[in-house]
Amino acid sequence: xxxxxxxxxxxxxxxxxxxxxxxxxxxxxxxxxxxxxxxxxxxxxxxxxxxxxxxxxxxxxxxxxxxxxxxxxxxxxxxxxxxxxxxxxxxxxxxxxxxxxxxxxxxxxxxxxxxxxxxxxxxxxxxxxxxxxxxxxxxxxxxxxxxxxxxxxxxxxxxxxxxxxxxxxxxxxxxxxxxxxxxxxxxxxxxxxxxxxxxxxxxxxxxxxxxxxxxxxxxxxxxxxxxxxxxxxxxxxxxxxxxxxxxxxxxxxxxxxxxxxxxxxxxxxxxxxxxxxxxxxxxxxxxxxxxxxxxxxxxxxxxxxxxxxxxxxxxxxxxxxxxxxxxxx
Amino acid sequence: xxxxxxxxxxxxxxxxxxxxxxxxxxxxxxxxxxxxxxxxxxxxxxxxxxxxxxxxxxxxxxxxxxxxxxxxxxxxxxxxxxxxxxxxxxxxxxxxxxxxxxxxxxxxxxxxxxxxxxxxxxxxxxxxxxxxxxxxxxxxxxxxxxxxxxxxxxxxxxxxxxxxxxxxxxxxxxxxxxxxxxxxxxxxxxxxxxxxxxxxxxxxxxxxxxxxxxxxxxxxxxxxxxxxxxxxxxxxxxxxxxxxxxxxxxxxxxxxxxxxxxxx
Numbered sequence: 399x400x401x402x403x404x405x406x407x408x409x410x411x412x413x414x415x416x417x418x419x420x421x422x423x424x425x426x427x428x429x430x431x432x433x434x435x436x437x438x439x440x441x442x443x444x445x446x447x448x449x450x451x452x453x454x455x456x457x458x459x460x461x462x463x464x465x466x467x468x469x470x471x472x473x474x475x476x477x478x479x480x481x482x483x484x485x486x487x488x489x490x491x492x493x494x495x496x497x498x499x500x501x502x503x504x505x506x507x508x509x510x511x512x513x514x515x516x517x518x519x520x521x522x523x524x525x526x527x528x529x530x531x532x533x534x535x536x537x538x539x540x541x542x543x544x545x546x547x548x549x550x551x552x553x554x555x556x557x558x559x560x561x562x563x564x565x566x567x568x569x570x571x572x573x574x575x576x577x578x579x580x581x582x583x584x585x586x587x588x589x590x591x592x593x594x595x596x597x598x599x600x601x602x603x604x605x606x607x608x609x610x611x612x613x614x615x616x617x618x619x620x621x622x623x624x625x626x627x628x629x630x631x632x633x634x635x636x637x638x639x640x641x642x643x644x645x646x647x648x649x650x651x652x653x654x655x656x657x658x659x660x661x662x663x664x665x666x667x668x669x670x671x672x673x674x675x676x677x678x679x680x681x682x683x684x685x686x687x688x689x690x691x692x693x694x695x696x697x698x699x700x701x702x703x704x705x706x707x708x709x710x711x712x713x714x715x716x717x718x719x720x721x722x723x724x725x726x727x
Numbered sequence: 728x729x730x731x732x733x734x735x736x737x738x739x740x741x742x743x744x745x746x747x748x749x750x751x752x753x754x755x756x757x758x759x760x761x762x763x764x765x766x767x768x769x770x771x772x773x774x775x776x777x778x779x780x781x782x783x784x785x786x787x788x789x790x791x792x793x794x795x796x797x798x799x800x801x802x803x804x805x806x807x808x809x810x811x812x813x814x815x816x817x818x819x820x821x822x823x824x825x826x827x828x829x830x831x832x833x834x835x836x837x838x839x840x841x842x843x844x845x846x847x848x849x850x851x852x853x854x855x856x857x858x859x860x861x862x863x864x865x866x867x868x869x870x871x872x873x874x875x876x877x878x879x880x881x882x883x884x885x886x887x888x889x890x891x892x893x894x895x896x897x898x899x900x901x902x903x904x905x906x907x908x909x910x911x912x913x914x915x916x917x918x919x920x921x922x923x924x925x926x927x928x929x930x931x932x933x934x935x936x937x938x939x940x941x942x943x944x945x946x947x948x949x950x951x952x953x954x955x956x957x958x959x960x961x962x963x964x965x966x967x968x969x970x971x972x973x974x975x976x977x978x979x980x981x982x983x984x985x986x987x988x989x990x991x
Contacts, residue, residue: 450821454988475823486814490745502737503822505730531748547818 399464401555401586402426402449407458409444409610418444419455420610426588431581433601434590435698441610442590443483446559449588450480463554463586479548479556483563485540486547489533493524493543496532497550504551511550518546522576538569542576549580556580558589562596574599594698604698608706618698625696625704630673631664632681633690639663642688645680649673667693731825738819738832742806743839756802757844760795761851767791767915768855775916779948781858786951788848788857789869789941790914793934795844796877797909800884801901802837807888808897816889816989827983834881841877845870861946869944876937876967879974885982889989913951913960914938930957933970939963 402425409419419441426432434442447453449460451471460467463477487496494515501511519525522542532540541561548556561577562570577600581587591597597604598618606614606621614621630650634642639656643663646654650673654665667673670693681688746753768784777783807830810816819829849857849870859866884901891897911925912918912934918926929935935952940963942949952960959966 447817452817452820472823475821478821480818480821482814482817484814486818488741488745488815489813490749491741492748495741495744495748499737499741500818500822503734503819503824503828505733505823 399428400425400461401428401464402432402460402462402588404445404449404460405458407445407448407455407460409448409453409455417610419448419458421458422607422611424605424612424615426586428586429584430602431587431589431600433597433604434588434607435592435594435597435604435702436590436607437592440607442592442607443559444610445607446480446557446588446590450478450557451475476551477554479550479553481541481545481548481556481558481561483560485532485544487532487540487544490531492529492531493519493535494528496543497547500547501550506550514550518549522546536569537565538572541565541569541573545573545576553585555586555588558587560590560592562591562593570596594702598698606702606705614701614705621698621701622696625700626666627696628667628670629664629694629696630667630670630677631662631690631692631694632677632688633660633662634686634688636661638686641684642681642686645684645686646677649677649680661689664694731828734824734828735832735835738829739836739839742833742836746840746843753840753843756840757847760791760844760848763791763794764788764848764851765855771915778950781860781947782856784852784856785858785945785947786942786949787915788852788859789945789947790912790938790951791852792845792848792873792941793876793937794909794914795848796841796873797880797905797934797937798901799837799841799877800880800887800905801898802840803833803881803884804887804891804897804901805894806837807833807885808891809894811889811892811989812894816986820986820989826987830885830979830982830986834878834885837881837884838874838878841874845873859945859947861944865944865946869941872937872940872944872964872967875971876933879971879978882975882978882982886978886985889982889985908932909934912938913949917951927957930960933967933974935960936963936966936970940967 404422404424407419407422408417410417422441422445424432434445436442444453448455449462449467451467451474454468462474465473465477467474488499491499497515497518498511501514502508506514519528522545524539524543524546527535527539532543535543545558545561558577562573565573581600589600601618603615603617604621605612614624630646632642632646639658639661643654643656646663646665650665650667652665654663656663674691674693678691764787767787772783772787775783777786779785807816816829859869887900888897891900911929912932913929914934918929921929930952936959939949939952939960943963
């Protein structure tokens, strides 16, 4: 069963008539994770906002957990959790205050709200910080609390909009761990990210989005295969490049590309590890000792470039107001 | 219905919690009007020949009370703009709560802050010679009037806060509009000195009708008003009630509508 279905969503912003969504369609199978991958300004946040009932599209339709988003937004709100791009919490209040407040707003009674707050603080390793105001929290802690707030009543469908943007590597790893746990619990998750690595790590399937449209869909592996298979890459001393290139060509059966600057030779290969061993043996016989050698699978970066013709540039999304764009690593 | 009430109470409670968690905010919000009381009392009090029993401070206090509660608009606008900016409004909008809970909760919360502020100001006023002479019932109604006016102004703040979306813009905008409004009135000086056209404006100004109403309720003759002999200056209590009713009747529905459709 599909937990999220969006059909032909169109949304323009203001007088500029910038189409944030330009006929976007997607669906997510129940209990799976869809990674919505794209650069800033591609329409990821707008998609989430439409599905989470915050924004009414100009046209198109959508259902979440089988409920029509446009016709019954109140019903949708009961079954979703949303954690936005920046922690949407009351900074002046403590973690505890925030969670109990949201608990009450999800219509738990006072006792239940407190109990749930306790559980969630425990689960997200925030018990020690529970009585401190949010403004004293680190970025990672804020995100965890924000995520906790979206899980107060176990949502059927969870939306995470760039859950790790702006976090340091450690914060990101922690967040990945937390999300992984959630996914094992069986929630349907729509996750947006501009980190290609993140989509690869967390999502069952990926939708690549550019200029308000889904331009490719598949698992990480499928997308990588679209770009091509594995490549053999070796780096050698400058005076050995010609000889090494000839040997690589012999194994790969295709003309390798050579980057003289970094002395790197690379060529597509069909039978990865066998080719690697073969090349190593030939190089050894020719008394060439590679400085570096390996098989490289195409990264999602490569996928993005081959699909859109440009790299996943980071631009400041117009609808974000004052927030500065996070750097892509 | 019961659910909606509980929803807005949670939002109001959040604001009361904020007061407890960061008492500085409330302290500064209270010190400022208290300082105004002292400044006006001692700087202008000597210069303005009030001609009322008990001196200028009797006329001043209703003026400063009204100015302070008029600024509830600012508290509401800035608070909501900050919530917008931080994405908190989005989170609230994604929750299964009544569509009016957040804005009602906010306006009620800001009004409760006024209770504290008015108590402190009243005490400071008393210390520097303010002696309302109309008896406890009328004095009580005077304060109730002030809270009601603050509450009505708060609804304009909702619209401003949800429209500008940035704390600092909200702050500048409301100060630019509310300050002139409170000074183009009978709050601090007689309107007699103003050009005729401004006199009419000043006397129709809701701030003036409120000040005049409060002076009446606190038992001081309003010698600063009624120079242009306009209807509102003759019937300040009725006119103020009409203004308050209009403010809420017009701006509350627009606010809720705005909240429902607002999106960053």
